Amino acid sequence: xxxxxxxxxxxxxxxxxxxxxxxxxxxxxxxxxxxxxxxxxxxxxxxxxxxxxxxxxxxxxxxxxxxxxxxxxxxxxxxxxxxxxxxxxxxxxxxxxxxxxxxxxxxxxxxxxxxxxxxxxxxxxxxxxxxxxxxx
Amino acid sequence: xxxxxxxxxxxxxxxxxxxxxxxxxxxxxxxxxxxxxxxxxxxxxxxxxxxxxxxxxxxxxxxxxxxxxxxxxxxxxxxxxxxxxxxxxxxxxxxxxxxxxxxxxxxxxxxxxxxxxxxxxxxxxxxxxxxxxxxxxxxxxxxxxxxxxxx
Numbered sequence: 199x200x201x202x203x204x205x206x207x208x209x210x211x212x213x214x215x216x217x218x219x220x221x222x223x224x225x226x227x228x229x230x231x232x233x234x235x236x237x238x239x240x241x242x243x244x245x246x247x248x249x250x251x252x253x254x255x256x257x258x259x260x261x262x263x264x265x266x267x268x269x270x271x272x273x274x275x276x277x278x279x280x281x282x283x284x285x286x287x288x289x290x291x292x293x294x295x296x297x298x299x300x301x302x303x304x305x306x307x308x309x310x311x312x313x314x315x316x317x318x319x320x321x322x323x324x325x326x327x328x329x330x331x332x333x334x
Numbered sequence: 335x336x337x338x339x340x341x342x343x344x345x346x347x348x349x350x351x352x353x354x355x356x357x358x359x360x361x362x363x364x365x366x367x368x369x370x371x372x373x374x375x376x377x378x379x380x381x382x383x384x385x386x387x388x389x390x391x392x393x394x395x396x397x398x399x400x401x402x403x404x405x406x407x408x409x410x411x412x413x414x415x416x417x418x419x420x421x422x423x424x425x426x427x428x429x430x431x432x433x434x435x436x437x438x439x440x441x442x443x444x445x446x447x448x449x450x451x452x453x454x455x456x457x458x459x460x461x462x463x464x465x466x467x468x469x470x471x472x473x474x475x476x477x478x479x480x481x482x483x484x485x
Contacts, residue, residue, distance in 0.1 A: 215370070221368060221370070224364070224367065224368040225368040225369060227364075227368075228361070228364045228365045228368045228389060229365070229388055229389025229392060230389055230392040230394055231389065231392065231404075232400055232404035232405065232406070233403060233404045233405050233420075234403055234404040235403075235404075238404075241403075245402075245403065246403070246419050252421075254422065255421060255422030255423070255424070256385065256388045256422050256425070257369065259385055259388075259422075259424070259425055260369045260383065260385040260388075261369070261370075263383070263384055263385055263427075264369075264370075264371065264372065264383070267373060267383075267384075268372050268373065271373075276384060276429065277428070277429070278426075278427065278428050279384065279425075279426075279427045279428075279429075280424070280425065280426040280427060281424050281425060282423065282424035282481075283421070283422050283423055283424050286421070324424075
């Protein structure tokens with residue numbers, strides 16, 4: 199894939215993300231995060247008033263960053279990335295990441311993409327954007 | 335009602351002590367597996383996914399240094415906010431070069447803004463931090479601006 203193949207409006211592949219007790223435990227262990235809302239259901243509900251075990255915002259940020267990286271593969275690299283956690287998601291929800299091309303700078307081989315994570319109700323829980331630089 | 339006092343606001347500009355870490359391939363692999371990366375270079379630990387840096391500088395205090403919610407006491411760079419329930423808000427991220435195994439990196443953060451808003455469920459306090467990661471020789475690796483929300 200090269201920058202001349204890309205058109206504004208092109209969609210990035212959708213991917214479903216279903217966190218599990220195991221994946222959240224391993225993620226929080228890997229980042230050394232002890233916040234109990236991510237593994238202690240009773241505490242998450244009674245202690246902080248969440249409807250269930252909370253899927254980490256930065257984990258959703260990571261999933262979102264993978265969307266343009268997996269799309270561009272070996273053809274380029276991720277230069278800039280931003281995301282915003284707007285709505286909490288809890289264990290059991292299937293989230294879907296995706297995006298589309300918003301701008302192309304052919305001369306510098308830069309492609310801007312708008313990104314989202316949606317929940318099963320179609321609400322965007324985590325919007326974001328990224329700039330990818332293509333090798334060719 | 336304003337929750338943030340001048341004393342809180344005085345924390346704007348506070349810089350954390352620089353922390354140095356050495357990156358291991360095993361830590362990259364653990365992160366890549368837990369985040370379900372699909373690129374072979376991440377799963378093999380040859381290169382870290384960009385957001386790997388999120389947990390790289392987390393403090394590792396003794397177990398008796400944690401609050402009942404599981405967050406270390408005195409976290410947040412010494413900032414004591416009147417609201418205690420914290421959540422991640424979002425991040426703006428620029429990677430100058432990928433993180434690789436064996437890298438010796440230095441990270442430091444600075445509070446750049448502190449403000450409050452009325453949310454759907456009550457008041458919210460937003461803390462904005464700038465976080466810079468460099469090599470030992472000062473070469474930039476990652477610059478990040480992140481927001482945490484206390485409610």
